[in-house]
Amino acid sequence: MPSRRRTLLKVIILGDSGVGKTSLMNQYVNKKFSNQYKATIGADFLTKEVEFEDRLFTLQIWDTAGQERFQSLGVAFYRGADCCVLVYDVNVQKSFDNLNNWREEFLIQASPSDPENFPFIVLGNKVDVDGGNSRVVSEKKARAWCASKGNIPYFETSAKEGINVEEAFQVIAKNALNSGEEEEIYLPDTIDVGSTSQQRASGCDC
Amino acid sequence: MHESDIHDLSDDADYAVASKQGSSSMTRADDSKRSSYSDLEDAEIVYLKDNVTIHPTQYAAERISGRLKLLKQGSSLFMTWMPYTGQSSNARLSGRDKNLYTIRALSFSDIQSIRRHTPTIGWQYVIVVSSVCAGLAFPPLYFYSGGVREFLATIKQHVLIVRSSEDANLFLVNNFQDPLQKTLSSLALPGSLANRTPSSSSSPSYGNLEDKYTSADGHLSSMQQNNKQRQKSHDPARDISIQVLEKFSLVTRFARETTSQLFRESLVDGHGPNEKRRTNWASKEHQSQEMTSNDVEIVPKKVPVPSDPLEFDKLSLVWGQPRQRPLGLQEWSTFLDSEGRIVDPNALKKRIFYGGVEHNLRKKVWTFLLGYYSYDSTYAEREYAVLVKKSEYETIKNQWQSISPEQAKRFTKFKERKGLIDKDVVRTDRSLPFYEGDDNPNVRLMHDILLTYSFYNFDLGYCQGMSDLLSPILFIMKDESEAFWCFVSLLERLGPNFNRDQSGMHSQLFALSKLVELLDSPLHNYFKQNDCLNYFFCFRWILIQFKREFEYEKTLRLWEVLWTHYPSEHLHLYVCIAILKRHRAEIMGEQMDFDTLLKFINELSGQIDLDPILRDAEALCVCAGENGAASIPPGTPPSLPIQDSSIYYQDDSLL
Numbered sequence: 001m002p003s004r005r006r007t008l009l010k011v012i013i014l015g016d017s018g019v020g021k022t023s024l025m026n027q028y029v030n031k032k033f034s035n036q037y038k039a040t041i042g043a044d045f046l047t048k049e050v051e052f053e054d055r056l057f058t059l060q061i062w063d064t065a066g067q068e069r070f071q072s073l074g075v076a077f078y079r080g081a082d083c084c085v086l087v088y089d090v091n092v093q094k095s096f097d098n099l100n101n102w103r104e105e106f107l108i109q110a111s112p113s114d115p116e117n118f119p120f121i122v123l124g125n126k127v128d129v130d131g132g133n134s135r136v137v138s139e140k141k142a143r144a145w146c147a148s149k150g151n152i153p154y155f156e157t158s159a160k161e162g163i164n165v166e167e168a169f170q171v172i173a174k175n176a177l178n179s180g181e182e183e184e185i186y187l188p189d190t191i192d193v194g195s196t197s198q199q200r201a202s203g204c205d206c
Numbered sequence: 207m208h209e210s211d212i213h214d215l216s217d218d219a220d221y222a223v224a225s226k227q228g229s230s231s232m233t234r235a236d237d238s239k240r241s242s243y244s245d246l247e248d249a250e251i252v253y254l255k256d257n258v259t260i261h262p263t264q265y266a267a268e269r270i271s272g273r274l275k276l277l278k279q280g281s282s283l284f285m286t287w288m289p290y291t292g293q294s295s296n297a298r299l300s301g302r303d304k305n306l307y308t309i310r311a312l313s314f315s316d317i318q319s320i321r322r323h324t325p326t327i328g329w330q331y332v333i334v335v336s337s338v339c340a341g342l343a344f345p346p347l348y349f350y351s352g353g354v355r356e357f358l359a360t361i362k363q364h365v366l367i368v369r370s371s372e373d374a375n376l377f378l379v380n381n382f383q384d385p386l387q388k389t390l391s392s393l394a395l396p397g398s399l400a401n402r403t404p405s406s407s408s409s410p411s412y413g414n415l416e417d418k419y420t421s422a423d424g425h426l427s428s429m430q431q432n433n434k435q436r437q438k439s440h441d442p443a444r445d446i447s448i449q450v451l452e453k454f455s456l457v458t459r460f461a462r463e464t465t466s467q468l469f470r471e472s473l474v475d476g477h478g479p480n481e482k483r484r485t486n487w488a489s490k491e492h493q494s495q496e497m498t499s500n501d502v503e504i505v506p507k508k509v510p511v512p513s514d515p516l517e518f519d520k521l522s523l524v525w526g527q528p529r530q531r532p533l534g535l536q537e538w539s540t541f542l543d544s545e546g547r548i549v550d551p552n553a554l555k556k557r558i559f560y561g562g563v564e565h566n567l568r569k570k571v572w573t574f575l576l577g578y579y580s581y582d583s584t585y586a587e588r589e590y591a592v593l594v595k596k597s598e599y600e601t602i603k604n605q606w607q608s609i610s611p612e613q614a615k616r617f618t619k620f621k622e623r624k625g626l627i628d629k630d631v632v633r634t635d636r637s638l639p640f641y642e643g644d645d646n647p648n649v650r651l652m653h654d655i656l657l658t659y660s661f662y663n664f665d666l667g668y669c670q671g672m673s674d675l676l677s678p679i680l681f682i683m684k685d686e687s688e689a690f691w692c693f694v695s696l697l698e699r700l701g702p703n704f705n706r707d708q709s710g711m712h713s714q715l716f717a718l719s720k721l722v723e724l725l726d727s728p729l730h731n732y733f734k735q736n737d738c739l740n741y742f743f744c745f746r747w748i749l750i751q752f753k754r755e756f757e758y759e760k761t762l763r764l765w766e767v768l769w770t771h772y773p774s775e776h777l778h779l780y781v782c783i784a785i786l787k788r789h790r791a792e793i794m795g796e797q798m799d800f801d802t803l804l805k806f807i808n809e810l811s812g813q814i815d816l817d818p819i820l821r822d823a824e825a826l827c828v829c830a831g832e833n834g835a836a837s838i839p840p841g842t843p844p845s846l847p848i849q850d851s852s853i854y855y856q857d858d859s860l861l
Contacts, residue, residue: 038633073742
């Protein structure tokens with residue numbers, strides 16, 4: 001690919017432990033679901049090529065540990081994010097209540113250039129569980145919260161059944177692209193030259 | 207496999223013959239012209255011994271004889287060794303080669319230890335280990351005309367030298383009270399070096415090990431620089447040692463060439479296809495090819511590594527010892543006295559460090575390693591302790607078991623903590639037969655132990671990663687109470703990994719960055735340039751002690767090795783560096799940025815070969831020596847934390 005540069009779009013998935021962050025990511029990227037995902041330690045990401053308006057983008061989706069205790073690591077992982085996905089479990093009230101904490105923590109740590117307009121997306125996951133009978137957070141309530149935070153797009157998903165996952169990530173990609181956080185465009189050529197020569201220089205004095 | 211035992215050729219029968227010839231043909235040479243060179247013209251000669259010989263290869267014709275002297279200048283003692291000139295038996299060696307080994311003036315302030323070796327057949331020899339880069343050893347000096355005892359006695363008259371309490375043949379020079387020096391001596395490193403001088407090894411993996419350590423170049427040179435800088439400021443005399451160290455690069459290159467020679471000669475029969483490659487051992491162009499052709503270390507190279515002058519010219523003479531077989535039941539019993547006390551805990555730890563423990567013995571041994579039982583407890587005391595601890599466990603467990611559903615409704619912290627544990631135990635090692643399937647009672651046990659622990663240590667509570675640490679312990683102990691108390695012991699050391707402010711993790715990641723700076727400055731510079739110095743890509747490794755990086759069985763092995771705290775409490779950091787070093791060519795060659803590096807490291811999971819990594823880690827630990835220990839702030843986990851009841855508790859409304 002000599003001349004065609006791809007743009008990297010960085011997406012961060014946040015939410016309480018066990019709401020299904022890893023599962024959503026894997027369902028979208030690999031079209032797979034497993035009951036056996038281990039609790040995420042540290043962070044990991046998957047990438048997926050997406051085509052949008054005749055341009056090719058690499059969507060880099062970051063999956064992070066859900067326990068509050070690990071939030072201080074976010075500073076390393078959140079930087080350069082183009083979109084933040086907030087996930088809660090529709091069957092767990094607390095995970096919904098915490099959305100606001102996650103949102104604020106993200107804005108502090110990622111410190112995007114325009115926090116007011118930074119794109120978030122909210123996913124209410126696990127709508128499949130028990131046929132919806134164990135649900136404790138209503139769609140109405142969730143949408144009301146999203147509206148109050150500057151009309152955050154909202155999707156009800158099931159990573160297990162693959163419900164709404166593709167649709168949600170299309171909006172995620174689109175909003176990431178329009179985020180205006182453009183400083184992180186991937187330009188490998190420029191980076192290569194500089195650091196290689198520095199590397200050589202430092203190698204010679206020994 | 208064409209692996210032959212690494213052994214000391216001085217024990218060979220033909221060697222003994224050569225020995226006789228050597229001693230009969232060599233007369234005491236006192237012609238001072240032969241050792242005309244001296245840096246210390248005005249020094250007093252306090253010891254002089256001729257026919258002290260270096261064996262660069264296994265061939266008698268290539269041995270280099272010379273004169274060993276101890277010189278006293280002021281209050282300083284120096285050692286010199288000069289090869290004889292014009293010695294006919296050395297026809298195969300050029301003057302240059304001989305001079306590589308010359309020791310012009312080695313100050314005893316730069317010597318860490320001297321080990322005496324007394325083979326059953328052959329000459330006595332000594333190995334001198336420099337303290338400039340802790341653990342670098344000079345080639346063995348064979349005393350063809352005797353005089354080792356006199357040599358040591360003379361040293362004793364002039365410098366502080368003590369016999370190691372662990373090894374009667376190891377003599378520690380200078381700072382023997384320094385705990386670090388003790389650590390190093392307890393590694394028995396110089397002894398292991400005796401087996402690894404080029405003269406004595408014909409193992410095909412030998413060259414590979416050498417090659418592996420070409421990546422250690424960075425630290426050699428960085429240490430040289432460090433030492434230069436440090437010493438220039440206060441003691442110009444110590445610059446002599448730098449010359450010695452610089453000479454090492456030549457010595458070791460020479461050793462590698464010799465190795466290639468060995469390969470060529472030993473592989474002519476039977477291993478034809480490999481021969482060509484082997485002969486190119488020393489050439490840079492073929493090095494990466496060589497690495498992939500060797501079955502011990504297969505490093506896929508996606509991109510040719512940019513030729514870095516550091517990569518090839520120097521390497522450490524030091525590396526970790528070969529792994530031993532695991533400790534078995536029979537051998538274990540030899541460590542116990544009649545009442546069940548462990549007579550020599552250090553010997554036991556050392557044994558386990560080098561070989562691990564057989565699976566069926568782990569339940570017994572882990573209780574000691576983790577500190578649940580003390581080494582000097584008797585069978586009877588332990589039997590009693592089990593009962594006491596069991597009832598103690600039940601008491602704590604009862605604290606949460608007695609919480610009624612009504613009470614729980616108004617006890618959010620408990621509910622949340624329990625909820626987190628509920629979620630994690632069902633996704634911890636469930637593919638393992640021990641934990642698999644619905645309603646597995648062991649999953650229930652894991653849940654109960656974790657919840658009980660969160661009451662035992664309410665301030666720390668439960669944190670993700672703890673289930674990963676508990677899983678192998680429960681799997682080995684099989685007993686709820688004992689698993690709990692072993693887990694408690696483990697978290698005495700690793701608890702700070704889960705501190706709310708992540709201070710325990712940050713101090714380890716910081717120490718790791720310091721150690722990489724010390725041991726591989728090019729890699730450090732690379733991380734610095736690429737904004738990777740936070741080392742978060744090693745976070746998972748450290749948080750749960752590589753639990754996700756190896757197959758289950760290998761994790762058990764790694765943990766028992768780490769728990770010995772044998773060469774260092776912080777061996778796990780050296781394990782990190784060993785893994786990074788194995789992949790440094792890829793990391794730098796592919797110009798990985800932070801994201802790519804994190805992904806790369808995460809994907810190494812299941813791809814890491816434990817034993818070579820442990821050997822590397824040991825070697826790195828030894829080579830870092832004192833400087834390494836100084837890079838690790840006091841109290842860095844898994845060191846026992848400084849006693850402070852507030853250590854876990856930070857104001858935090860949740861959990």
